[in-house]
Amino acid sequence: MSYLVLVTALWAFSFSLIGVYLAGQVDSYFAVLMRVCLAALVFLPLLRPRYLNWRHKLTLMALGAVQLGIMYTFFYQSFLLLSVPEVLLFTIFTPLYIAILDDLLFARFTPFHLLTAGLAVLGAAVIRYQGLNEDFWQGFLVVQGANLCFAMGQVGYRRFSSSLPPELPRHSVFAWFYLGAVVVAVPAFALLGNSSALPSTGLQWGVLLWLGLVASGLGYFLWNLGAVRVDAGALAIMNNVLIPAGLLVNLLIWNREADLPRLAIGGAIIGGSLWLNGWWQRRSALVS
Numbered sequence: 001m002s003y004l005v006l007v008t009a010l011w012a013f014s015f016s017l018i019g020v021y022l023a024g025q026v027d028s029y030f031a032v033l034m035r036v037c038l039a040a041l042v043f044l045p046l047l048r049p050r051y052l053n054w055r056h057k058l059t060l061m062a063l064g065a066v067q068l069g070i071m072y073t074f075f076y077q078s079f080l081l082l083s084v085p086e087v088l089l090f091t092i093f094t095p096l097y098i099a100i101l102d103d104l105l106f107a108r109f110t111p112f113h114l115l116t117a118g119l120a121v122l123g124a125a126v127i128r129y130q131g132l133n134e135d136f137w138q139g140f141l142v143v144q145g146a147n148l149c150f151a152m153g154q155v156g157y158r159r160f161s162s163s164l165p166p167e168l169p170r171h172s173v174f175a176w177f178y179l180g181a182v183v184v185a186v187p188a189f190a191l192l193g194n195s196s197a198l199p200s201t202g203l204q205w206g207v208l209l210w211l212g213l214v215a216s217g218l219g220y221f222l223w224n225l226g227a228v229r230v231d232a233g234a235l236a237i238m239n240n241v242l243i244p245a246g247l248l249v250n251l252l253i254w255n256r257e258a259d260l261p262r263l264a265i266g267g268a269i270i271g272g273s274l275w276l277n278g279w280w281q282r283r284s285a286l287v288s
Helices: 002-022 028-046 054-078 084-105 111-128 137-162 175-192 202-229 232-254 260-287
Strands: none
Touching: 002 028, 002 202, 002 232, 028 054, 028 175, 028 202, 054 137, 054 175, 054 202, 084 137, 084 232, 111 260, 137 202, 137 232, 175 202, 232 260
């Protein structure tokens, strides 16, 4: 859980950097390309190709392509169809997808995970709901595509990691994950990117370096490592903890407006769902 909490704080800060210094100024597809390429550079020196066979290498690349490459392609397209509050609202359904997909991949049914994931969705909805435009269905489906890709990547990595020897150092093979994302990000920028909207200041380049080397490079590795070490219910809920965390960072550092009562109520619901999931896990362990 400590890895997930650390990365949540890391990403909460990074989202504010994107909103303040990059959004609307730097081409989003170039930003994605830079993030995944820099992240790959972090782990390439650690790569030990002989540790995995080609089937495992391709599987890890496919997980990176889905969780990062395709997810970001969906996500950035959604901003062309929806307002920012609507995009944020529609991302709250990821916990439900994680709970369902994890049960499918591990061939089980855990209704309690659906309950706690549903509470996490409710808490995020309390924080983010601000009304909808009339023509939002296409954008809604695009955001759900991003949510599904992110959920599939996380659950897929949980399944993939369980098939590897416990003693295998995960950092020595994780470069394949980012290389899979690069395979998607390069043609995405070539086809959809705007080469006239590249970074123009040292600060923008600095933010991209932070996002690539730290938020993406260190962040996604630790997040997936943490996803393996917690139950599916906790992983599902932590996907929505980022919403109140991001708003809180935005409020404290950049003094942006926030509806504090809704933030407190929604955050309490998400926190309560996490506590409830932990209680259920402890009770199940005692019973077994």
